[in-house]
Amino acid sequence: MAEKQAGLAGEPNPDCTVTAKAGPEVSSPGTSESRDYDSNCVFCRVAAGQEPETELLYCENKDLVCFKDIKPAALHHYLVVPKKHIGSCKDLNKDHIEMVESMVTVGKTILERNNFTDFTDVRLIICLKS
Numbered sequence: 001m002a003e004k005q006a007g008l009a010g011e012p013n014p015d016c017t018v019t020a021k022a023g024p025e026v027s028s029p030g031t032s033e034s035r036d037y038d039s040n041c042v043f044c045r046v047a048a049g050q051e052p053e054t055e056l057l058y059c060e061n062k063d064l065v066c067f068k069d070i071k072p073a074a075l076h077h078y079l080v081v082p083k084k085h086i087g088s089c090k091d092l093n094k095d096h097i098e099m100v101e102s103m104v105t106v107g108k109t110i111l112e113r114n115n116f117t118d119f120t121d122v123r124l125i126i127c128l129k130s
């Protein structure tokens with residue numbers, strides 16, 4: 001089984017790393033439009049295609065984007081990020097469980113697509129930006 005590790009930040013890791021970066025989607029009905037995107041957030045800019053040096057990888061989930069870590073700490077080091085800006089873990093709630101599970105699935109799929117199938121050697125890190 002895959003080793004799963006949930007931490008507060010992405011630390012350098014061994015052979016294979018999937019970093020699932022989750023931040024909460026702070027939204028209440030009617031007031032969410034400007035909170036989905038934060039121009040100060042590098043992940044928002046990547047998701048919006050505004051970081052040309054970051055190549056987005058194919059992602060089957062339309063709510064997520066995935067790409068290689070700009071400073072890989074492992075041979076396979078990918079980030080899976082929700083398109084909607086999530087700024088702090090404090091705002092995560094049970095409504096986000098499905099999204100976080102999708103991030104795990106997408107991360108595993110990326111690894112499989114890159115011929116990495118030894119899931120006994122996978123670190124999953126949930127990065128929560130404060």
Ligand SMILES: [Zn+2]
Nearest residue numbers: 041044085086
């Ligand atoms: Zn963001």
